[in-house]
Amino acid sequence: MTSITLGPLLFNWKPDAFRDFYFRMADAEAIDIVHVGEVVCSKRTPFLDPVIPEVIERLQASGKQVVASSLALIMNDREAAQARDLAESGLLVEANDISVAAMMAGRSFVAGPLLNIYNEGTLATLEAMGAVRVCLPAELAADAIGQLAAKAKMGIEVQAFGRLPLAISARCYAARARGLSKDGCQYVCADDPDGMAVETLDEVPFLAVNGTQTMSYHHMSLLGEVGDLVRRGVSSIRLWPHVTDMAQVAGLFRAVLDGRLAPAEAEDRLAALVPGAEFANGYIHGRPGHQYVEMEL
Amino acid sequence: MDSMRCQLRKAASMIPGHVQSSVRPAPPPFSPVLLLGLALQPLRPQMLQPLFDAMLRMIRARHPDILERMADYADKPVCIDPTDLPFVILLDPHPEHPALLVRRQIENGEAAAVIHGSLETLVALAEGKVDGDALFFSRRLVIEGDTEVVVALRNAVDGAGIDLIDDISAQLGPLGTAFRRLAGTAAGLAGRLRDDFETLRASLIAPAVKDVDAQGARINALEAEIRQLRKAQRRGGAA
Amino acid sequence: MASTLPPSRPELVCPAGTPAALKSAVDAGADCVYVGFRDETNARNFPGLNFNRKELAEGIAYAHDKGAKVLVAINTFPRAGQPELWHQAVADAARLKADAAILADIGLIDHAARHHPELRLHLSVQAAASNPEAIAFYAERFGVKRVVLPRVLTVQEISAINARIAPVETEVFVFGGLCVMAEGRCALSSYVTGQSPNMNGVCSPAGEVRYTETAQGVTSELSGFTINKFAANEPAGYPTLCKGRFIARDKASYLFEEPTSLNTLAILPDLIKAGVTAFKIEGRQRGRAYVAAVVQAFRAGVDAVMAGRPLPEIDLDRITEGGKQTTGAYEKAWR
Known part of the structure; x- marks a missing residue:
């Protein structure tokens, strides 16, 4: 059966909101695997560290598989030490920087979507190192995903809902947008719990900013494509957390995967859950990521 | 993707300060080349065609890699527009029937792209003496239409290591040495003339430039105001 | 610090998009020139640019004759199910006796290490190895000899990395176009256009x-x-x-970055002290005039620092993007 994975929360939410969110997810029936951990900015971790143990405990008590996600960009000793702590935590770890995969070598780990895994050669190396599941980069089209799934022994996961993480930087654009530096950022990324919208000079929606991470403006929605992807060998789909009822979002994907709900109907309901969001699915069709290819009815 | 096809007419007026197309940079109001342009004005461009035929033969003989690098753009002619001369050059890069045509104008759809710049700029670019990106950043070079074919041509020409004076004198055989000397003298003369013209030009057009700047600032202020008004009206978008 | 020896003279690694640019770079004093094949195996797959096999053979002969090295960038990520083009590129780089191949993809590096053990391997900036653990991974597993560091690190961070990874060498960008995102970890271009660096x-x-x-x-x-x-x-x-x-x-x-070029001439002494082995100039797409001007400037700069002379004043304004320059991430304030 296809698993539904809740990706790590990429945004900077207040610790209370963070804990409440994951507690609710513990009760979300449609979700099988839950990722927890700061991926984007190491400056955020001290605030979350106190609540993470209870979150993990609660999720595990509800029967969810819990995975600890690593930082995406490790640039100094402090961040490397944080990653080593994660590697020694005894939890299943998701490597989002190649250094974390190296730390995990010889043990089971998840290869995250922010590693560059584009072909069977890289997949084989990671498999040999101990990767048990890989979440593929957003750029890959269905053909490439099928090629990889056909050759992989490990589970293949595809990002199916939410703003796509597209780039990571040393520079913080949430701070820069307010004339602040990263060092003196005042944690302003918390003002945008779903990301800060970025428009062109003609006020056309373009991208979104989550601190040092640049994301798609559009919300990826693969409700119309998940059936085909499963036939191509995809074993799990990843939903990125947003400010909405993620339990219901997961329920829609589960209903479509089970054949209980038509994808078009599911997408209408999804649109109601994330009002104002614009959907995209271009990448999976081999087109620019921001584009939306209509479902065949 | 379908490329926009370009059209360009060289107006009879090569009068300093007159912009013939909305896209072309204004020709440098006074320059030695411009005087040459005025002198060439009554000439039919066809009379110059043999010169460009010879140049194409030279390119095919001495720099075959230019057309090889353009192979992917065989059906995308590029119009080169020396803004201070009364004609344009249409380069058809097709490997089987390449052509370098001199024209007064090109018809709609004839060129995939147009490159506008002063003759001096274009020659320096062809010889790899200046950086194309820098010229573009400074707006001394303006391109129109299919950017990809222009980039390909720039890279192909830059990669060929063209030296016009060397190349032409090689074509001339024994006359080459004399040509080289002549060209050297002419280049020196043109350089001195250009410096004089620069001084004259700067003093003539400075007031006009200032006025344009002020207008620009006013337009920008108005645009900002309009944007604020539109923003206020707009519904709250996603996120 | 790992060592108190005076730093050695860094190599100047210069771009060439065409044979003419390769000659310009070598003649201007490049220690190494890096190039790519005319296809999608390299991260400057631009129209009309790059080398065919014959041009590479001639370029290598020209450079070797003048005591310079040639590095071949094969630094995109092979397409799933179609690695042949990339495998052939690595085989040809080895056959033509390139001094190293610059690779980014783990699978391709693994292939090169197995099938072409004589070929020296450098890790492309596109692999985004930004810490000692990542660098050790590529060095220990595949024998990578040099790592091009992503343009996200400060001079201090680079110095700390160098102290921990010897004898693996590092190469850093000193001039040219500046990625503001961690290189090789950016899909903005494909999100908008359908085509990306990777x-x-x-x-x-x-x-x-x-x-x-x-x-x-x-x-x-x-x-x-x-x-x-x-x-x-x-x-x-x-x-x-x-x-x-x-x-x-x-x-x-300019939310992400202004149109600006990296220029580290002024901080060359710091980068040399940080123990960097090679200085890389960006711009295989920029043409001969650019290559000659920048290589000359940095040749003069490196030579001056090594001879204990003051840095030469060289104005590179006219070839920088938007006429603006930055020292980028090398100084912490950039973040």
Whole structure:
């Protein structure tokens, strides 16, 4: 059966909101695997560290598989030490920087979507190192995903809902947008719990900013494509957390995967859950990521 | 993707300060080349065609890699527009029937792209003496239409290591040495003339430039105001 | 610090998009020239650019004759199910006796290490190895000898990395176009245009660029998205999408980065002290004039520092993007 994975929360939410969110997810029936951990900015971790143990405990008590996600960009000793702590935590770890995969070598780990895994050669190396599941980069089209799934022994996961993480930087654009530096950022990324919208000079929606991470403006929605992807060998789909009822979002994907709900109907309901969001699915069709290819009815 | 096809007419007026197309940079109001342009004005461009035929033969003989690098753009002619001369050059890069045509104008759809710049700029670019990106950043070079074919041509020409004076004198055989000397003298003369013209030009057009700047600032202020008004009206978008 | 020995003279690694640029770079004093094949195996897969096999053989002969090395960048990520083009590129680099191949993909590095053990391997910046653990992974597992560091690190961080990874060498960018995102970890270009550095070897491809002249100046577009608007006399930039003007929080600004070029001439002594083995100049797409000017400037700069002379004053303004320069991430304030 296809698993539904809740990706790590990429945004900077207040610790209370963070804990409440994951507690609710513990009760979300449609979700099988839950990722927890700061991926984007190491400056955020001290605030979350106190609540993470209870979150993990609660999720595990509800029967969810819990995975600890690593930082995406490790640039100094402090961040490397944080990653080593994660590697020694005894939890299943998701490597989002190649250094974390190296730390995990010889043990089971998840290869995250922010590693560059584009072909069977890289997949084989990671498999040999101990990767048990890989979440593929957003750029890959269905053909490439099928090629990889056909050759992989490990589970293949595809990002199916939410703003796509597209780039990571040393520079913080949430701070820069307010004339602040990263060092003196005042944690302003918390003002945008779903990301800060970025428009062109003609006020056309373009991208979104989550601190040092640049994301798609559009919300990826693969409700119309998940059936085909499963036939191509995809074993799990990843939903990125947003400010909405993620339990219901997961329920829609589960209903479509089970054949209980038509994808078009599911997408209408999804649109109601994330009002104002614009959907995209271009990448999976081999087109620019921001584009939306209509479902065949 | 379908490329926009370009059209360009060289107006009879090569009068300093007159912009013939909305896209072309204004020709440098006074320059030695411009005087040459005025002198060439009554000439039919066809009379110059043999010169460009010879140049194409030279390119095919001495720099075959230019057309090889353009192979992917065989059906995308590029119009080169020396803004201070009364004609344009249409380069058809097709490997089987390449052509370098001199024209007064090109018809709609004839060129995939147009490159506008002063003759001096274009020659320096062809010889790899200046950086194309820098010229573009400074707006001394303006391109129109299919950017990809222009980039390909720039890279192909830059990669060929063209030296016009060397190349032409090689074509001339024994006359080459004399040509080289002549060209050297002419280049020196043109350089001195250009410096004089620069001084004259700067003093003539400075007031006009200032006025344009002020207008620009006013337009920008108005645009900002309009944007604020539109923003206020707009519904709250996603996120 | 790992060592108290005086730092050795760093190699100057210079770009060449064409044979003519390779000659310009070698003649201007490059220690190494890096090039790519004319296809999507390298991250500067631009129209009309790069080398065929014959040109590479001739280029290597020219460089070796003058005591310079040639490195071949094969630094995109092979397409799933179709690795042949990339495998052939590595085989040809080895056969033509390139001094090293610059690779980014783990699978391709693994292939090269197994099938071409004689070929020296450098890790491309596109692999984004930004810490000692990542570098050790590539060095220990595949025998990678040098790592090009991503342009996200400060001089201090680079120094700390060098102290921990010897004998693996590091190479850092000293001049040219500046990625503001961690290289090789950015899909903005494919999100907008369908083509990306990782998959196609291009960012903000020229075929998707359009300039429109308006009454107010020039508008630059990428795949129909406005990237910037320039007033009539303002210097215009190429619409690299992370260097455009965008609106966030009701304010238009260069949100990610201004059109600017990295220039580290002024901090060369610090980079040399940080123990960097090689200095890399960006710009295989920039042509001979650029290559000659920048290589000469940095040749003079490196030689001056090594001889204990003051840094030469060299103005590179005219070849920088938008006429603006930055020391980028090397100084912490950039972040």
